[in-house]
Amino acid sequence: MTKKTIALIVLTMFLLTLGLAGCGGQQAAKSAEQSAAKxxxxxxxxxxxxxxxxxxxxxxxxxxxxxxxxxxxxxxxxxxxxxxxxxxxxxxxxxxxxxxxxxxxxxxxxxxxxxxxxxxxxxxSGLSMVVKSDNNTLKSFKDLEGKRIAVQIGTTGADEAKKIKDAKIREFNTAPEAFLELKAGGVDAVVNDLPVNEYYIAQAGGKDAKIVGEPLTSExxxxxxxxxxxxxxxxxxxxxxxxxxxxxxxxxxxxxxxxxxxx
Structure with missing residues (x-):
């Protein structure tokens, strides 16, 4: 076997190795993409x-x-x-x-x-209203007429609050922001989902706010x-x-x- 023939064999084997490595890399990449897609x-x-x-x-x-x-x-x-x-x-x-x-x-x-x-x-679920603990005048959704109400934007609570006559609606990106506005005295009530209101009351220990009235809706x-x-x-x-x-x-x-x- 001549040196030229040996060189050709070595070169061929090298190219085959590169090809297999490339295929393996492509298969690994494809597998990763499929995994991510799932x-x-x-x-x-x-x-x-x-x-x-x-x-x-x-x-x-x-x-x-x-x-x-x-x-x-x-x-x-x-x-x-x-x-x-x-x-x-x-x-x-x-x-x-x-x-x-x-x-x-x-x-x-x-x-x-x-x-x-x-x-x-x-x-x-269903919608309910939250007021400050010392508020004894707001007892039902009917009492919210003309009042300041905090809601979360894009929610059914916001939709229903907008139906209340002469109410001044303030929309917030998150529920916690609405509750903070109530605590600060910026609104008279928060209208939101009952379990979320219950959780807030539980976390606050019932000191700052309370739920009043019957749920407005069933959702x-x-x-x-x-x-x-x-x-x-x-x-x-x-x-x-x-x-x-x-x-x-x-x-x-x-x-x-x-x-x-x-x-």
Whole structure:
């Protein structure tokens, strides 16, 4: 065998090695892309305790919705990644394809259902009003006529408050901001979802505020997906049914609300 032949063999082997390495790199990159694509991006307004809130110590998002969406992802065999954003930006982000789904204590309404698909209801709520502890004049929603009301922008609470005669509505990006405005005396009442109001009262120890009157509405929360993504919506409904059947949903409910879910 001549030196020229040996050189050609060595060169051929070198080129083959490069080719195989390139293929391996492409396959690894492709695998990484597929893995990333399988992670579901979940939009949520993470300032709505006890449904979603950021833990001050761990910086992780916790709450009823957060536990539920993780359990749903596990049941579907797909990891989830929560992205925090303002409530009024959730549906636009879903429509734009920036996220795959929304779980954010979002009430199922006909108006929203025109833009997105909703899962089966996973929580029953309603609107209530919060006033300062020393306020003994506001006892029902009827008493809010002409009063100053704090609400969270884009919510059903904001929609209903705007229907109250001569009321002066102040909209805030988050529920905590609305409660702070009440504490500061900038508004007479806060209109928001009952479980959120109850959580705020519990955290405040009942010193600063109180819930008055009967709930104004009865509302169902749903998980929103894009209109074109019916497959994901079907998977969510199937997984939700399975979590209710295997008892996992009840465990999460009891953890955050201290009682069993209504039948």
């Amino acid at each position: 992670t579901l991006k979940v939009g949520s307004d993470t300032a709505f305790a006890p449904f979603e809130v950021q833990d001050e110590k761990t910086k992780e998002y916790v709450g009823f919705d957060m536990d539920l969406i993780k359990a749903l992802g596990k049941q579907m065999g797909i990891p989830v990644e929560v992205q925090s954003m303002n409530f009024d930006g959730l549906i636009p982000a879903l429509e734009a394809g920036n996220i795959d789904m929304v779980i954010s204590a979002m009430t199922i309404t006909p108006e929203r259902a025109q833009k997105v698909n909703f899962s089966k209801p996973y929580y029953k 169902d929360y749903g998980i929103a997906t894009a209109k074109k993504n019916t497959e994901l919506g079907n998977k969510i409904n199937k997984a939700l049914d399975e979590l209710k059947q295997n008892g996992e949903y009840e465990k999460i409910y009891i953890k955050w609300f201290g009682k069993k879910p209504p039948q």
